[in-house]
Amino acid sequence: SIVLAVSFLIPAFVCVRPFYESSAAQLRDAGLEVKKLTPSDALIVAADMGDPTIFYYAERKGWHFLEENAIYNGNPDDSEQAIENLERLRRRGTTHFVFTRNTFSWLQSYPEFAEYLLQNSTLIEATPEFRIYKLTVR
Numbered sequence: 001s002i003v004l005a006v007s008f009l010i011p012a013f014v015c016v017r018p019f020y021e022s023s024a025a026q027l028r029d030a031g032l033e034v035k036k037l038t039p040s041d042a043l044i045v046a047a048d049m050g051d052p053t054i055f056y057y058a059e060r061k062g063w064h065f066l067e068e069n070a071i072y073n074g075n076p077d078d079s080e081q082a083i084e085n086l087e088r089l090r091r092r093g094t095t096h097f098v099f100t101r102n103t104f105s106w107l108q109s110y111p112e113f114a115e116y117l118l119q120n121s122t123l124i125e126a127t128p129e130f131r132i133y134k135l136t137v138r
Contacts, residue, residue: 024053026100029129031057034098037124037132044096045105046087054098063089067098079112088118090135097121097133104131 031054034044044062046054050072055062064072068087069073086097097117099106107114121133 014075017049018092024051024131026102027051027053027059028057030054030100030132033095033125033127033130034058034132038096038134042095043062043093044098045086045094046098046100047106048100049102054100062094062096063092065089068132076106076110079114079116082110083114083116086113090138095135097122097135099131099133100138101129 027048031047034042034054035058038044038058038060040059042060042062044055044058045065046058046062047065048054050064063070066073066076067084073085076085086094089128093110094096117133121135123131124134125132
């Protein structure tokens with residue numbers, strides 16, 4: 001009976017464990033790093049699935065990516081939409097762009113956008129949890 005109980009407990013633990021991980025930890029860490037690396041008047045764009053945690057810990061203003069009328073607007077349909085959205089935010093003064101682990105895949109899914117970002121920014125911090133880019137001044 002102990003063997004039977006253990007055979008149920010171990011798989012249950014493995015399946016349930018991810019639900020106890022903090023979903024905001026990577027956003028908190030990214031926000032604290034943005035706070036260290038950017039001037040206090042920096043305007044940031046965060047590919048953060050609409051979660052404001054980065055902005056709170058960074059103590060910076062900015063926008064979620066994608067945004068429409070200052071409201072998170074979901075994932076881009078394609079690279080063109082992502083580039084247009086970032087260009088609009090750059091005209092509004094955006095200085096830095098933050099990706100989190102949950103949005104790293106966008107750089108593969110939207111290759112033209114990834115190339116645009118490579119040509120128009122400098123990667124200033126990269127960890128397994130987040131990437132921070134400084135956008136080039138025009």
